[in-house]
Amino acid sequence: MIVYADLHLHGPNAGGTSKNLSIELIAKYSKLKGLNLTASGDILNKEWLDMVRNSVVLDNGSFYHDVNGEKQHIMLQTEIETAGRVHHILLFPDFETVENVRSILGKYAKLDGYMNGRPRIALPAKETFKLLANEEIIFGPAHAFTPYFSIYAHYNSLKEAYGDLLDRVAFMELGLSADSYGANNIAELKNIPFLSNSDAHSFWPHRMGREFNKFELSNPNYKGLKDGLKFWEEKHLLNVGLNPQEGMYNRTACNSCYKIYSLKQAVENNWKCDCGKPIKKGVSERIEELSSPNQEYTRAKYVHSLPLAEIIQLALKSKNVFSVQVQSLWEKFVNTIGTEIDVLLNAKDETLLSIDENIAKYIIAFRKGYVVYKPGGGGSYGVPYITFSEAEKVAKQKEIDAEISGKAKQIQKKLF
Numbered sequence: 001m002i003v004y005a006d007l008h009l010h011g012p013n014a015g016g017t018s019k020n021l022s023i024e025l026i027a028k029y030s031k032l033k034g035l036n037l038t039a040s041g042d043i044l045n046k047e048w049l050d051m052v053r054n055s056v057v058l059d060n061g062s063f064y065h066d067v068n069g070e071k072q073h074i075m076l077q078t079e080i081e082t083a084g085r086v087h088h089i090l091l092f093p094d095f096e097t098v099e100n101v102r103s104i105l106g107k108y109a110k111l112d113g114y115m116n117g118r119p120r121i122a123l124p125a126k127e128t129f130k131l132l133a134n135e136e137i138i139f140g141p142a143h144a145f146t147p148y149f150s151i152y153a154h155y156n157s158l159k160e161a162y163g164d165l166l167d168r169v170a171f172m173e174l175g176l177s178a179d180s181y182g183a184n185n186i187a188e189l190k191n192i193p194f195l196s197n198s199d200a201h202s203f204w205p206h207r208m209g210r211e212f213n214k215f216e217l218s219n220p221n222y223k224g225l226k227d228g229l230k231f232w233e234e235k236h237l238l239n240v241g242l243n244p245q246e247g248m249y250n251r252t253a254c255n256s257c258y259k260i261y262s263l264k265q266a267v268e269n270n271w272k273c274d275c276g277k278p279i280k281k282g283v284s285e286r287i288e289e290l291s292s293p294n295q296e297y298t299r300a301k302y303v304h305s306l307p308l309a310e311i312i313q314l315a316l317k318s319k320n321v322f323s324v325q326v327q328s329l330w331e332k333f334v335n336t337i338g339t340e341i342d343v344l345l346n347a348k349d350e351t352l353l354s355i356d357e358n359i360a361k362y363i364i365a366f367r368k369g370y371v372v373y374k375p376g377g378g379g380s381y382g383v384p385y386i387t388f389s390e391a392e393k394v395a396k397q398k399e400i401d402a403e404i405s406g407k408a409k410q411i412q413k414k415l416f
């Protein structure tokens with residue numbers, strides 16, 4: 001069966017999450033989104049674990065929550081942090097394994113209570129996963145290139161991070177500032193599938209599932225996914241997510257005024273912006289450093305998209321994604337077509353145009369790739385510009401490039 005999966009979420013005890021988060025709401029909005037396998041988030045956290053346990057039913061190896069008589073499948077999942085602020089995703093087949101891992105990691109981290117949804121383990125990655133070597137779990141790095149909190153921010157290779165347990169690494173999550181096309185150039189990742197997940201702290205469909213994966217799986221559960229990741233070359237069909245240029249750490253840029261620098265300029269400037277604040281290395285430059293040229297691309301296609309509510313917001317030039325206008329058009333599309341994912345990926349252009357011509361034009365522009373971006377960096381999100389033809393796209397891109405290199409020229413002048 002075709003499975004649309006978002007495998008990285010957070011519960012209410014992760015900090016910065018909506019307090020009223022529940023499995024009911026995750027399941028309800030997953031269904032509208034079109035996800036049929038959604039991560040529980042924060043499953044090692046006692047309060048949330050109890051909530052999840054009381055909200056799901058086990059059926060044939062799959063956990064589900066009933067939404068109006070239909071099964072919404074839930075994957076038991078958590079994110080953990082190991083020494084050096086490196087984040088990883090763990091997936092579990094059952095509650096017994098969750099309890100085993102709780103009792104092992106509980107010796108090294110606070111698992112329960114507020115702000116401990118993502119436990120901080122006081123051990124390096126290698127030693128943490130050695131402790132879990134006998135547990136039936138799937139794991140891999142979370143948002144692998146993000147500055148501050150990722151494997152490639154702290155280590156130069158997965159081997160350095162995981163040591164002998166590297167062959168147990170089942171996937172690598174790209175994160176919002178990267179896509180498969182860039183990451184594919186890193187030679188050591190050749191045999192590892194890339195996941196796109198939302199890392200959402202809320203159930204709203206412009207957060208949950210803002211990045212997701214399309215698989216062909218025997219079942220929407222742990223065992224099905226394990227096989228899907230093992231035979232990923234056939235079973236992983238698509239990554240869908242933001243264009244990396246939208247990510248807030250895509251380019252090397254100032255932490256404070258967000259001026260974009262090339263790697264060379266940043267080095268010459270001693271990693272200090274002319275405004276005096278530090279320059280932060282971008283994901284795209286980090287990937288470039290780790291890359292070797294001419295890697296063959298045999299992976300699933302990565303489709304650049306944007307949550308439907310954000311496309312509507314752009315089309316209406318609305319400031320608020322929760323405005324009545326944005327939300328009512330979102331409902332109109334989703335109620336007519338069935339799910340947001342079908343609106344974005346699968347519905348015919350004519351059907352979209354018959355619902356609302358203006359919004360449909362924007363969705364179609366995304367599908368055709370007529371979108372250019374002012375790249376993000378230094379902690380500021382990138383900005384998408386939707387155009388309606390190839391010529392318009394090329395012109396807008398030139399304008400953005402000139403703006404960025406104009407700034408770069410000003411920097412050069414000050415340097416010499």
Ligand SMILES: [Zn+2]
Pocket residue numbers: 079087142143149
């Ligand atoms: Zn994280």
Ligand SMILES: [Zn+2]
Pocket residue numbers: 254255256257258259273274275276277
């Ligand atoms: Zn600055």
